[in-house]
Amino acid sequence: MAIIVANHPNVLTTKINEVETLGYKSFRAKVEEQIASGNRLLSFFGSPIQGPEKQGVTTPKNVALNAVFLATGRGLIHFRGIAEAAEEYKPLTNKFSFMHCFEREIHDQYGLPMTGHPWLKPIRFEGKQLGKMNDYRFYKLEGKEVHEVAVGPVHAGVIEPGHFRFMCHGEKVYHLEIHLGYQHRGAEALLTKTEPRKISPLIESIAGDTAVAYTVAFCRGWEALCGISVSPEVECIRGIALELERVAMHLVGLGGLATDVAFLPGSSTYGRLRTSVINLSMRLCGSRFGRSWFRPGQLRFAFTEKHKADIRKTIDQVQKDIALINRLFRQSTTVRHRLCTTGTVPTELAKSIGIVGMTGRASGVACDTRGELKGGVYAAHPIEVVTEPDGDCWSRGLIRIREIDLSLDWILKIVNSLSEVSENERVEYSPLPNACVVSVEEGWRGEVVQYIETDSSGKIAHFKVQDPSIRNWFGLAQAVKDNAIYDFPICNKSFDLSYCGNDL
Numbered sequence: 001m002a003i004i005v006a007n008h009p010n011v012l013t014t015k016i017n018e019v020e021t022l023g024y025k026s027f028r029a030k031v032e033e034q035i036a037s038g039n040r041l042l043s044f045f046g047s048p049i050q051g052p053e054k055q056g057v058t059t060p061k062n063v064a065l066n067a068v069f070l071a072t073g074r075g076l077i078h079f080r081g082i083a084e085a086a087e088e089y090k091p092l093t094n095k096f097s098f099m100h101c102f103e104r105e106i107h108d109q110y111g112l113p114m115t116g117h118p119w120l121k122p123i124r125f126e127g128k129q130l131g132k133m134n135d136y137r138f139y140k141l142e143g144k145e146v147h148e149v150a151v152g153p154v155h156a157g158v159i160e161p162g163h164f165r166f167m168c169h170g171e172k173v174y175h176l177e178i179h180l181g182y183q184h185r186g187a188e189a190l191l192t193k194t195e196p197r198k199i200s201p202l203i204e205s206i207a208g209d210t211a212v213a214y215t216v217a218f219c220r221g222w223e224a225l226c227g228i229s230v231s232p233e234v235e236c237i238r239g240i241a242l243e244l245e246r247v248a249m250h251l252v253g254l255g256g257l258a259t260d261v262a263f264l265p266g267s268s269t270y271g272r273l274r275t276s277v278i279n280l281s282m283r284l285c286g287s288r289f290g291r292s293w294f295r296p297g298q299l300r301f302a303f304t305e306k307h308k309a310d311i312r313k314t315i316d317q318v319q320k321d322i323a324l325i326n327r328l329f330r331q332s333t334t335v336r337h338r339l340c341t342t343g344t345v346p347t348e349l350a351k352s353i354g355i356v357g358m359t360g361r362a363s364g365v366a367c368d369t370r371g372e373l374k375g376g377v378y379a380a381h382p383i384e385v386v387t388e389p390d391g392d393c394w395s396r397g398l399i400r401i402r403e404i405d406l407s408l409d410w411i412l413k414i415v416n417s418l419s420e421v422s423e424n425e426r427v428e429y430s431p432l433p434n435a436c437v438v439s440v441e442e443g444w445r446g447e448v449v450q451y452i453e454t455d456s457s458g459k460i461a462h463f464k465v466q467d468p469s470i471r472n473w474f475g476l477a478q479a480v481k482d483n484a485i486y487d488f489p490i491c492n493k494s495f496d497l498s499y500c501g502n503d504l
């Protein structure tokens with residue numbers, strides 16, 4: 001039976017020796033059983049088995065495969081598989097397409113044999129693959145009239161590096177292959193080498209536009225390992241920070257979509273409103289991106305009546321202005337002409353390839369851990385989970401509009417029920433030894449998953465980070481198929497994925 005250190009639905013803490021551990025065959029059968037029962041796979045990753053006798057060359061015998069599922073009404077489920085002998089692991093991707101990114105990453109990081117896997121392209125060209133990016137042979141489409149268009153990895157402006165290889169017939173895209181890994185930073189390895197009090201700034205920097213969600217996920221996980229509790233008021237402020245981040249980044253996406261279809265009123269207005277929201281964050285915590293707001297067990301900035309008044313005033317103005325521009329955006333014939341039916345990912349396809357978060361909800365998949373787990377402030381103050389049925393660029397724009405409205409209303413409700421909260425001093429860390437914790441937080445793109453494992457002295461032995469983008473990049477490739485190549489910028493912005501969240 002798992003020892004739950006922190007009573008929080010978004011966190012599962014267990015002693016290592018009490019994690020259900022199976023041989024590969026039984027492990028595979030249990031994964032299939034969980035999927036068949038309707039439980040949703042959150043993460044699937046490898047971790048080194050601890051112990052001096054396990055050090056040295058990585059083999060199937062010293063790598064554990066971890067499966068984390070979300071069971072509606074039951075919370076998180078974590079179990080692992082370890083080789084009983086030197087038999088090869090049989091890939092699950094052949095049966096469940098959404099497993100492809102996880103198994104590819106495990107193969108990259110641990111060299112685990114996966115005979116029969118349909119596509120073992122490296123996720124980020126790490127380890128022995130480092131420096132081999134230029135040797136990769138892209139998929140080819142034969143035909144005299146077929147031509148290739150290569151975009152990136154260097155892009156205009158400040159966009160991060162990524163390569164897009166289009167196979168086209170005329171202007172129609174028949175295949176898109178996305179090539180990432182140009183900025184692999186070794187973040188996971190660095191986190192295991194960093195003193196715990198210095199981890200938060202690193203976590204905030206993994207995907208800078210999701211700093212709050214990453215930090216809150218780490219705080220909850222580390223608090224669980226250390227037996228630290230925080231007050232409901234601090235959970236409320238974390239919720240406010242998460243929703244402000246969601247609003248700000250959804251406004252960035254809407255502004256980008258408006259720019260790409262030359263809807264200039266939207267481009268300028270959404271950008272201006274985003275500035276109002278991130279400036280509010282700056283006044284609340286000193287950072288426009290919510291950095292340094294939280295540390296494990298600690299609220300670093302007081303929350304006063306002055307801050308409450310500031311939030312009400314800012315949101316009131318944003319709500320008035322956004323209602324006007326949203327109406328113009330939705331009524332614009334040119335906007336609808338460019339976005340409707342463009343870059344469509346139907347519901348069944350979205351489910352089969354495992355799209356999550358905002359883009360999943362735009363394809364009719366109701367995946368949102370705020371509603372599925374109802375952790376923290378979302379338990380006492382639920383927030384509606386919205387979906388759109390069509391899965392096109394228009395739907396991904398509408399999801400942003402609807403979620404902004406819901407988040408702004410939700411923040412006001414929390415602020416009106418929240419009293420003043422003082423900042424508190426940092427707390428002492430005393431992590432549970434030989435334990436592991438899974439922590440999940442719904443960022444604006446989707447679920448951010450973190451896994452921390454401690455050794456016999458309580459030091460971090462393994463740290464796994466998962467951004468929702470790793471699951472959604474393949475969805476972008478599918479969305480572009482059968483569209484005109486000039487619609488790629490619209491599709492790309494409608495997904496708004498993180499390069500650094502993938503490259504780590």
